[in-house]
Amino acid sequence: MSLINDIPKFKKLDRLIRHGVTGTPDDLAKKMNVSRATIFKLIARLKEDFEAPIYFDRNGLKDKKEAENAFNSLKMLSLQKK
Numbered sequence: 106m107s108l109i110n111d112i113p114k115f116k117k118l119d120r121l122i123r124h125g126v127t128g129t130p131d132d133l134a135k136k137m138n139v140s141r142a143t144i145f146k147l148i149a150r151l152k153e154d155f156e157a158p159i160y161f162d163r164n165g166l167k168d169k170k171e172a173e174n175a176f177n178s179l180k181m182l183s184l185q186k187k
Contacts, residue, residue, distance in 0.1 A: 111147065111150070114137065114139065114143075114147055115147065115151065117137055118133075118137065118147060118148075118151075121133065121136060121137075122159065130144050130145065
């Protein structure tokens, strides 16, 4: 996965998390038009590379601290690439 290519996916995932409408991994994959495996890869990337405090519970994907630090890092990276 390329960071530049995945920024739109990360942004959409962020929006769904913030609105609390992720649902199950299968639901989320359908909403994002990607495979279930891609969902887990995106989440792993956010957690590992950007230290995003997110996790799945029975009701869907949750953020522990709004995952702002991870997406602020993404914004900085996207601004630096321009």
